[in-house]
Amino acid sequence: MGSCDVVIAGLGGQGIVLASRVLMEVALRQGLPVRGAETHGMAQRGGSVLAHVRVGACQSPEVLSGRADLVLALEHHEGIRALPFLGPGGTLVVNAESPELLPLAVRAHLDACGAHLLPVPATRLAQEAGDVKALNMVLVGVACGLPGTPFTLETAATALQALVKPRALTASLAALRLGAARA
């Protein structure tokens, strides 16, 4: 698949912009056109933060509502808030130990529009990887592991070396692989 629209949702300070940069870098290294959008300024102080990554031919940096192939939620409430972006047949990947964390109405909506729900215990996996702050990279790993996305794990591992601070690299790489294994 050469095109893919991703929305990453979470809270200021969770490393959402970096996660989007990694996905964009992966697409770019595979020779695909990329666009994206980031939250800066006031909202970064603990507010809701969204990042968009668009791979393939498009004009706007923003994913159209109801068209995202993938919503990656670093926090489940923020995942629900980003739900209007998710398209039919898309996947909501949410940092959660079990699907029951999401209200029944949300799960019913996902079923009704043929979307998939993939709960991933990302906080726990990041801790296993050696740094809870690598939570963002767990979800990047999931995006790489899911079938049909243009993101490959090996390219992501290379991209991480260029974008992540050296002292965070080991945990980030481990988090990436743990995420990919959960896809």
Added chain:
Amino acid sequence: MPQAPAARVLPLLGNEAVARGLLEAGCQLAFAYPGTPSSEVLPALVRFAREEGVPLHSAWSANEKVALEAALAAAYCGKRAAVVMKQVGLNVAADPLLSSAYIGVRGGLVVVVADDPGPTSSQTEQDTRQFAYFAKLPVLDPMSPAEARDMAGYAFDLSERFETPVILRTSQRVCHGRQDIALYSPTVLDRPAVFARAPQRWAATPRHRLRLHHALNTRLESIAAELEECPFNRELGSATAGPLGIIAAGPPLALLLDLLAAHRLAGRVPILALGAPHPLPRRLVEGFIARFKRVLVLEEPDQVIELLVGDRSRVRGRHDGTVPSAGVLDAAALTRVLGPLLAEAELIDSPWETGDAIRALVAGLDLPARAPTLCPGCPHRASFFAIQRVGGKKGIYPSDIGCYTLGSSQGAVDTVHDMGASVSMATGFYHAHAHAGGAVPPIFATIGDSTFYHGGLPALADAVTSGARFVLVILDNRITAMTGMQPTLMSGVQPDGSQGPSLDLEATCRGLGVPWLKIVNPYDVIATVQVMRDALAYTRAADGGVAVVIPRQPCVIHQPGQYPRTPVAITDRCNLCGVCLDQFGCPALSRGAARIEVDSIRCIQCGTCIPVCARGAIVPAEEG
């Protein structure tokens, strides 16, 4: 003008793309004041110049007016100069901007102004394109980072050919959008500064200004003629007539193209892209409108194109309520606007699915509100706690523009208006109450160090000389934090990281006639409360006046770890009264079942919450 593409393709932020375009077009000097969403332009320009070995003078100016005036003088000398600011910064720079249209420039001058539809980080949703009309200056409105890069070069070209400043108006979604862009090599201009003395132009008297105004009007007509053919004003699609045409510009144009493509309507709706809307290329625009039964105008954040069109009888847009008159024109809003018009034009059978059902479902779930808050360990929080403790419920708390507007949750921010207004409004609050012998409540004004130098200096001079009495708290965290850690004038650090002359905040205040000034470490909450008490007492003493308190502690993001670590624990003395949550509100504290809980991941161990609990339930961890 740009040479063959260099090998590199980078995913550039829109602001980086603007910087790249400026440098590729030969920018020699750049001046800016930080402000979201414009802040990343100057650092990127400095970075590209360093990487490419291009000599560039760059400065974080004291404010936007100062920045524009410095850039104007450089352009008077034939240099290529740029000035960068956010949209409300242009209000501050309005005075030199309006004059600059009359007097013009010799070297190119590009005024980059970032608008903030939404607004995401601003006081207003003002439209800089309207400012361009008011100032009689040409304006460009890119739809994407790549177009912003291209327009930056065109802006320099236009500026020099017509001897006028040109406004490059970006908007938040372009500024903080990213796109893969192939880099060109920079143009390196070898131009010495040559100031050709011409007092009738550079120092024109009112009589000459009338002549300049006539010349300006003629120049605008010439520019409008050029914009009829400009590559950024172009028709997409080839329909000669029909039920519906759309004129669009900026981010709404990009969204429109994607929406039509997503609904398999690409190329089926005639579109006039208008990236250079002022001076209006009237023949192009009115000729387009005449061919269609209805013409929808999509622009943001306000009306410009539809205001400038002579006959609006066929035009739908903001003026008739077809397009919402406030807020960002996002995909959902655009879907609601387009659906009925496309259906009416029989291009679709029924209006598009708007996604309102899922939005209603999400809205009904009562998700936690995510108001931005000061960071865990932010020194401002401790300062606001101390201020509130002393000023109490009767106090009046004028504040200012920066992270510290978030002090409103602690009841220590009553007004936020514009840069520097905390100081002048404190003066006004004092005189309003003291007028005719009235009682004056405690007045504590709060302003950040960078904002103080931006707009607070004349206000403080005025406060002192007008005999006002209030406490001015200058929150000194050593950095311009909210906009992304730009150095302040006090540090003397230049945009390229080199050390230049610095300013002494205390000496600045004393030089403006402030008789009472104390510096305090806000992490010492008890001492800070005492200093606030002493300051308030001074404002009420027989010979009192303005008291300045400077809580000084580096921003925790800028310089993490510059304090002794004090992990805290909550003892069983906690009765869940909630004072620490309501009056202090550190995000690392939350209400547990039996007592307040400390989030050890978010807590930075500053220990400032310890004295906040009157029951003594927050203690250093080794005692707990």
